[in-house]
Amino acid sequence: MAFDEKLNDRIRESLAHVLKVEEKHMFGGTCYMVNGKMCVGVVGTEMMCRIDPDIYGEALERPGCREMDFTGKPMKGYVFVSHDGMKTQKQLDYWIGLCLEFNKKAKAAKKKKK
Numbered sequence: 001m002a003f004d005e006k007l008n009d010r011i012r013e014s015l016a017h018v019l020k021v022e023e024k025h026m027f028g029g030t031c032y033m034v035n036g037k038m039c040v041g042v043v044g045t046e047m048m049c050r051i052d053p054d055i056y057g058e059a060l061e062r063p064g065c066r067e068m069d070f071t072g073k074p075m076k077g078y079v080f081v082s083h084d085g086m087k088t089q090k091q092l093d094y095w096i097g098l099c100l101e102f103n104k105k106a107k108a109a110k111k112k113k114k
Helices: 005-014 053-060 089-103
Strands: 021-026 029-034 037-043 046-050 065-067 078-081
Touching: 005 029, 005 037, 005 089, 029 089, 037 089, 046 089, 053 065, 053 078
Parallel strands: none
Antiparallel strands: 021 029, 029 037, 037 046, 046 078, 065 078
């Protein structure tokens, strides 16, 4: 599956000032890890955002936002945002800000032992 390279570039530029960012290719798109934790990414033509589960319901009310159902069931704290929800830089910055804010509190995934 192809992913939106222009959106990926917008996200990369928005994270340029952030320390400890790693860009990884996964989910058929790109994921940006901040401080070793999944933060934001691109899946297809949508932005995947990891946000605070406490504001999940509120976020879903915003234009272009929907539940992340990558596995077939919604994952609380993860949302997809379509182009309609991030047409302007201000809108994109809003979502990036939510992701970075939650990243400070988020726990890193446990690494599997080999």
